[in-house]
Amino acid sequence: MASSGSGYDLSSSTFSPDGRIFQIEYAAKAVENAGTALGLRCRDGVVLAVEKPLQNKMLVAKTTGRRIHTVDEHAGVAMTGFVSDGRQIVNRAREEASSYNETYGTKIPPTTLAARLSAYVHYFTLHGALRPFGASTLVAAYDPATKKHSLHMVEPSGVSYEYFGAAAGRGRQPARTEMEKLAINPKTAGGVGSTTTEGMESLITVADGVKQLAKIIHSLHDEAKDKPFELEMSWLSEGTGWKHAGVPRNVIKEAVEWAKKEIEEAEEESDEDDDEMEE
């Protein structure tokens, strides 16, 4: 358990004696308790997936409370945590992307977009009068200049890193473990070199990525404890012409069916193993 703030946690402009800013940690807690958001950088694109818990039986689940948003043609953002805070970050991302385009005549490069959001989120951790954002944002984007696609995650503290696979929210620890098993890191998948063509070719495709993320989200979801949820997925790939778009609904449906089957088979196997062990 984290040590109690006792006086050093009242403002984000106060350090604690052991060098922490508690308000930022509390903001991260808000994200940790929210629905899982996952991002996967695949060979031919990036996939985003968010578990959207349905607070109310009467919600129009399929369309309302969206957590994945298009920021520009070539960039999409998934968020989790306080969704109202997340919406502000999405709006800012749209402004950054459109003003960059108006000024320079080209699409904002992914690293620049992530850096701008990072700076924006960080700003709110410096002022006593403001509170930090209680939301993490996963940014999937394509750079038409370098022809590379990438995934970044911006956290409430304002840090942002580029990832092969990123997870935020409730199920992030087990999700990370599962993602590490996938062939998404060119260094380990290809064996030699980082982003050499050899390394990249052995990575999974977005089609696989969609299935794997569906499986991860469904396996993390506890039918008994957690609320029913809606799965939102989007991708940005060679197949979509490098435009951010929702994963077609039938593709999500097939992925979920495949995922449920895989999970069932895995459970049966582990049941059999348990039986064997008992004997």
Next chain:
Amino acid sequence: LPAQSTHADALTASNQATTRPITTGTSVLGIKYRDGVMLAADTLCSYGSLAKYKNARRLLGVNSNTLIGASGEYSDLQSISDLLKANALEDRCTADSLYDEDNNEECAGEVWSYLRAVMYQRRSKMNPLWNDVVVAGFRQETDGRTSDSPFLGVVDKIGTAYEDDVLATGFGGYIALPLMREKFRPDMEEGEARALLEDCLRILFYRDCRALNRVQIAKVTKEGGVLVSDPYELDTYWDFKGFVLNKGELGTDGGW
């Protein structure tokens, strides 16, 4: 803000309104045909009497089903195009759903109405965008489906909005429009419409001092969306007796 300031005030004046266009494009022609709408324009931007930019694009797609073309000040066309494209992008990003088929893109008729509002606002501030803008595409049904009926409209620099089956701006209104009106039928084939527009552009090249025979044709169809051709040259014929022969050989009064 004063719309005009005297020369003496120029040093201290904050903003001066548009008084004259500098880099200009000439006629834009538009015609509806069986599959949709077709626009045509040459690729010249004149700098007064200098034919300065001979490969300028005056026909532009602004979203997947709307085409605009403009005559007049080229920088204002670029500004209008940026504005409409930014609107289309914003609409796409902030749409209700991540799926294209759920969303309604702004149709040509809506773009035309919006442009009318923009142009009229500017004129009311005595600082117009110095263009005649032609908007081509399809209308939208009240239930949101793209209509089968093509849309062709124009908005001028003072904010007059007009729609019709055939349109032409600038010199085209005097020379091409009568020809286009004569030949127009709602079920014209693409080849016919294109031949008619090319013929009109050729005639405009003969008669309009600020025209060029390097042209572009663009079309909007339901299936294909917006398609803008690459520029190409039109053949012209100067073998008229009046040009080739001496005036004395023509058999008339010898030109005196």
